[in-house]
Amino acid sequence: MSSSRRVTPGPVPSAASRRTGAARRGAAALGLAVATTVTGLTVNSAPAGAAVPVGPVIQDGMAQPVFSSNRNDWIREEVWVETPVDSDGDGRNDRVHAEVTRLRETETAGLKSPVVYEVSPYYAGGNDVANHDVDHELNQAVRPGKGWLNRGGKLLDPAADERLSAAADDSGAGGADASLAASGPQPVISTSHESNWLPRGFAVVHAESLGSGQSDGCPTTGGRNETIGAKSVVDWLNGRAKAYDASGREVGATWSTGKVGMIGTSYNGTLPNAVASTGVEGLEAIVPISAISSWYDYYRANGAVVAAGGYQGEDTDVLAEYVYTRADRQVCRSVIEELAKAQDRVTGDYNAFWDERNYMNDVGKVHAAVLVAHGLNDWNVKTKQAAQWYEALKARGVPHKIYLHQGGHGGSPSVDVLNRWFTRYLWDYQNGVENDPRALVQREDKTLVQYAEWPDPAAANTELNLAPGAGGAAGVLTPDRTRKGKPVTETIVDDATQRAQTLADAATSPNRLAYKSEALTAAARLSGTPRVSLRMSFDQPAANVTALLVDYDQSGKAKIITRGWTDPQNRKSISRTEPVKPGTPYRLDFDLQPHDYIFPAGHRIGVVLLSSDYEYTIRPAPGARLHLDTTKSTVTLPIVGGAGALTPES
Structure with a gap:
């Protein structure tokens, strides 16, 4: 009732x-x-x-929305929050430009409001930038400039453009209220969230990340200074930092309860993860949507230089240049040049540069309640980013919930889901949200299904074996070890001009190896992270290795469900490159991107192995040969019900 x-x-x-x-x-x-x-x-x-x-x-x-929804009844004020960092080296602490929208009652009736807060490097737009060339041999340094794709030009995948998410209303209300006029002297930073949260008694704060718009400092693509800049706004809302208006007069946030919830998509969702990892007091809840938990896993994978989907050749220096929109166009030049050196596109190794940008290191400091949202088909910010963050929070007992949908980049939970989360943790109202099912998953038919947890606790790692095909045709993927047969070596000839979808669909091809299960007699659900363990040798000292998990329908048409990549030179550690000795077999163990997918009855589960992945990896000249020992290679899938759920169709 x-x-x-x-x-x-x-x-x-x-x-x-x-x-x-x-x-x-x-x-x-x-x-x-x-x-x-x-x-x-x-x-x-x-x-x-x-x-x-x-x-x-x-x-x-x-x-409930009982306060005024009339924009003329709201107060808008502009502030610059002082941070304890000087990332542009000008001898003065950087300041973050922020804009507050709050109810008139905070001024006239003593209302104290919690805050919904979004910080972004995209509010001021972006620069036209060239990406790095990816058509070159492995382990070579190539200067930017060829840039077949750039953020200011035509997009390979428009849905992957974070700028669209930054401009949209992350609350799920169908877009920002762009018609809202500023009542202050400066242009409005953003109006997202206002129409949802102001009438419910919240205040809304938008801030421009360091180096962008009217903020000071330099963009560093996830660097510590960006985290501190975003955190400083939370400190100001709790009386621990100073802020000033355009005239230099100090401004306090006496209207705030001090309880803050951060929300955003992509980069805007990554910054909440970053700020939460500092353990800052007052940050009570975050909703990271399509957010990054480790920047290494955004631009690299197991030692391989790997693109964010839709942005082949982008890297930290390119993204920093894109968001470098502050008025001074020279002060951050040396900072961006240092990014280009430290990111190491030659080896792809994990180093101190990437470690600074790995929020997983400090997940133990997170106390804010975290509602993770991610698209199961997001190939820009891949699902590993959400899965590893969520798993670590779960293991530490942090209040958590996950929303997974069938879309790509972006996609917020409904306003009701967000409202229950913010009401519980920002208004501190005991609505029992922490006792709700932890996982909300949109199934393939677009219905929303609640699960107790994610990955599904009933999922069991199921090891499948590879039995070779004949004449380049697909082999067999089976849980039955007796079908592996005699030792066989199969060969892949690398051709980076071939697309993964083309290779998965091909009946035969020298450029891939494919293995298919028997037709399923009943639907089988995958929930979690697939893994491969491959015994491979190479005829060259460097090569890409790519694995695809595929759903083959009754006609043989392939649907790529998820994929993963590795650099065999990083077979022992992502932090250390060791040359490959041609002809020597090596063990390669690596993950594919986590997923939740139901394979329909009558379909076949497939695994496709190739070398270079046109859309994601560096693309060397064709010709490298990779040799797979099928008897010593396996695939492990987290299947709900385990191997018994993969019974073949009779």
């Missing part, structure tokens, strides 16, 4: 020790008069007709 309660936030634990607002408005004007107590909140208790403190109305565990 639903109930409606007007509540005022309890005491806020913050460095500023701010007191909950006590100004009043007439209850009769809102038609509200209640007298009860809710755990964690003080509920208004007053005689009929008496004035009551201003606060949110909570119904069915969600804050």
Whole structure:
């Protein structure tokens, strides 16, 4: 049974020790008069007709839109928050440009609001930049300039463009309220989230990441300075940092409860992960959508230089140049040049540069409740980013939930899902969201299914063996070890001009090896991270290795479900390149991108192995030969129900 309660936030634990607002408005004007107590909140208790403190109305565990939705009733103010870093080396602490939108009641009636906060390097647009050339031999340094794709030009995959996400309303309301005019002296940074959260009593803050727009500092593509810059806004909202208006007058956030929830998509969702990894007090919840948890895994994979889908040849220096939109176009030149050197596109090794950009290192500091959202078909920010972050949070007992959908890059949970999350952790209302099923997965038919957890606890790692085909035709993928047969070596001839989809569809090809299961007698669900263990040798000292997991329908048409890559020179460690000795067999163990997928009855599960991947890897000249020992190679799939779920069609 639903109930409606007007509540005022309890005491806020913050460095500023701010007191909950006590100004009043007439209850009769809102038609509200209640007298009860809710755990964690003080509920208004007053005689009929008496004035009551201003606060949110909570119904069915969600804050209701009872405040004005009229943009003219909102207060907008512009501030520059001082940070403790000087990333542009000008002798002054960098300042982050931010814009606050809050209810008039925070000024006239003592309302204290929690904050929905998004920070982005994209609000000021971007520069036309050239990507690195990818058509060259492995282990070679090639200067940027060829750039067959750039962020300012034609996109290979328009859905992968983070700028679209940065401009859209991440709350899922169908886009930003672009018609909202600024009431302050400067152009509006963004209006996303405002129409959803202001009427529910929240304030909204948008900020420009360091080096972009009107912020100081330099963009460093996930560097420590960007994290500190974004964190400083949370500190300001809790009275621990200073901010100034355009005239230099200090501005406080006395209207804030100090409780902050960060949300955003792509880079805008990555910064919440980064800030949460500092353990900053006051950050109570984050919603990272298509977000990065380790920048190495965005631009590299197991030692291989691998593109973000849709941006072949991009790297940290290219992205930094794209978002470098502050007025001073020279002060950050040396910083971006250093990115180009330190990122190491030659070996692809993990190093101190990447370690600084690995938020997994500090996941133990995260206390904010995390609602992860990711597209199962996002090949820009790949699913490993969400899966490894979520798994680490789960292992540490951090409040967590995951939303996985069938789309690509971007895709927010519904407003109701977000509202329950923010109401629980920002208004501190005990709505029981932490007891809900932890996983919300959109299935292939677009229905939403709730699962207790993700990956599905019933998924069991199922080892499958490879039995060779004949004459280049597909071999057999089977859980039966007795079908492996005598030792056989099969060969792949690298041809980077061939697309993975073409090779997966081909009945025969010298440029790939394919293995298919028997037709399934019942649907089989994969939930988690597939892995391959390959025994391979090479005729050259360097090569790409790519693995695809494929769904073959009854007609033999291939659908690539997920894929993974490795550099055999990094077979022992992603931090160390060791040359390959031609003719010597090596063990290569690597993951494919995590997924959740149901293989329909009558379909076949397939694994396709190739060398270079046209859309993702460096593309050397064709001709390298890779030799696979099928009897010593396996594929492991996390199948719900285990091997028994892969019974062949009779």
